[in-house]
Amino acid sequence: MRRLILITLGLLGGALATPITLDAALQVPTSATRTAALKLQRAELTYQKALVQVQPSVSLSGNLNLTGHFDSKTDTTSGTLSGKASWDVAPWANAPLNLQSAERALQQARWDAQTALGQAKVQVMEQYFQVETAREQVDAARLQLQQAELALQTAEKRLLLGQATRDTLENARLNVLKAQNTLKSSQGTLQGALQSLSLLLGRDVQDGDTLTPDLSLPAFAGPEVLLRKADQHPNVQKAKLSLQDSEDAIAAQQLQSALPDLTVTGKFGQLSGGWNVSTDFALKSGSVGMSASYPVGSSGTGGLGYSVGVQLNVPLDPTRPYTLQNLMAQRDLQLLAVEDALNTVKQDITTQYHSYLQRVQQVEEGTLQVRHAGQGLEIQQKRLSLGLITPAELLDAEIRLQSARFNLVQARRNAYLQAFKLRLATGESL
Numbered sequence: 001m002r003r004l005i006l007i008t009l010g011l012l013g014g015a016l017a018t019p020i021t022l023d024a025a026l027q028v029p030t031s032a033t034r035t036a037a038l039k040l041q042r043a044e045l046t047y048q049k050a051l052v053q054v055q056p057s058v059s060l061s062g063n064l065n066l067t068g069h070f071d072s073k074t075d076t077t078s079g080t081l082s083g084k085a086s087w088d089v090a091p092w093a094n095a096p097l098n099l100q101s102a103e104r105a106l107q108q109a110r111w112d113a114q115t116a117l118g119q120a121k122v123q124v125m126e127q128y129f130q131v132e133t134a135r136e137q138v139d140a141a142r143l144q145l146q147q148a149e150l151a152l153q154t155a156e157k158r159l160l161l162g163q164a165t166r167d168t169l170e171n172a173r174l175n176v177l178k179a180q181n182t183l184k185s186s187q188g189t190l191q192g193a194l195q196s197l198s199l200l201l202g203r204d205v206q207d208g209d210t211l212t213p214d215l216s217l218p219a220f221a222g223p224e225v226l227l228r229k230a231d232q233h234p235n236v237q238k239a240k241l242s243l244q245d246s247e248d249a250i251a252a253q254q255l256q257s258a259l260p261d262l263t264v265t266g267k268f269g270q271l272s273g274g275w276n277v278s279t280d281f282a283l284k285s286g287s288v289g290m291s292a293s294y295p296v297g298s299s300g301t302g303g304l305g306y307s308v309g310v311q312l313n314v315p316l317d318p319t320r321p322y323t324l325q326n327l328m329a330q331r332d333l334q335l336l337a338v339e340d341a342l343n344t345v346k347q348d349i350t351t352q353y354h355s356y357l358q359r360v361q362q363v364e365e366g367t368l369q370v371r372h373a374g375q376g377l378e379i380q381q382k383r384l385s386l387g388l389i390t391p392a393e394l395l396d397a398e399i400r401l402q403s404a405r406f407n408l409v410q411a412r413r414n415a416y417l418q419a420f421k422l423r424l425a426t427g428e429s430l
Contacts, residue, residue: 090286111234233427359415366408
């Protein structure tokens with residue numbers, strides 16, 4: 001009977017063993033997936049912050065002062081109510097550019113989370129299969145020990161009958177000792193695999209009875225179809241986003257160089273201590289500002305008026321051309337990075353595809369070996385019923401069948417795991 005992988009859940013009254021299937025194990029978050037989820041959450045918060053910063057920024061303030069004299073009945077009241085607002089209205093302003101950068105960082109975090117999830121599933125599947133394989137090796141070691149003990153019994157009987165030598169008996173005992181050591185080693189390997197799976201899943205995994213999961217091998221299209229998916233792989237898309245960042249940086253630098261550092265200001269109201277409204281627009285930064293103030297307790301002096309001002313700065317920066325050249329060189333490097341990422345993904349798809357074909361071929365060969373070993377066991381069973389062979393020879397046939405079945409199961413697991421790796425190589429979300 002197959003054995004289960006059990007997760008021991010501590011309860012107040014004891015422990016309840018709940019089996020975990022392969023599908024359930026693949027859904028358990030690992031340290032890598034939790035880290036990627038936290039990074040994605042942080043990127044989402046950064047994006048939300050950038051989205052808010054695109055809107056106008058408004059602030060209000062006010063102050064009130066009351067003064068008087070003890071030796072007179074006069075007092076005065078003064079204060080100011082004021083408000084300010086600013087807004088990055090131009091596409092080249094800081095807030096819109098920061099929003100674009102936050103959008104790309106969020107998309108990169110999503111792709112990183114997708115990649116981390118796929119890699120984690122492959123890692124969990126590998127460790128899960130290692131536990132299953134180690135358990136089957138323990139079963140095989142027990143059968144080999146049984147065979148060695150049966151051979152030892154036969155050698156002892158033949159020695160009593162004078163049909164075997166003392167060396168034959170000693171060799172049989174040595175084989176039993178080797179089989180016992182193999183069993184102990186297999187059991188140690190199983191415990192190590194269980195511990196590794198426990199650490200990976202973040203919970204205590206114990207050994208028990210279970211059914212082998214149904215591993216249906218998927219069918220894939222040809223390599224030409226799979227290679228067309230390379231352009232949508234997360235690594236390629238991330239490289240393209242970085243390229244877009246470089247191109248935007250070049251465009252921003254060129255625009256900054258072309259636009260004059262010009263600021264236009266205007267003011268309307270009681271210009272000498274009274275209420276007034278002022279505004280300004282900075283062309284280079286693409287931002288508009290507005291402020292208003294109202295003095296409490298004072299009507300100001302003079303009537304209504306206005307003022308308009310223009311300020312032009314001409315910076316003399318000899319390093320500006322080199323800054324643009326550096327950005328262009330960075331863009332060229334990013335172009336090569338996109339090409340390298342695409343070639344790497346295509347090479348990985350090709351490698352994983354041919355590896356999958358090899359694994360499938362091994363499954364087909366293993367199926368034929370199991371069929372041949374099963375036929376051999378049937379023949380040996382008939383020969384034993386006719387008294388033509390000994391039970392030890394029948395046990396040899398059973399071991400050959402068990403070994404063939406073990407190899408077939410292992411080949412199917414390798415093919416199933418390779419199918420996951422191929423899907424991950426194409427950028428598919430697992």
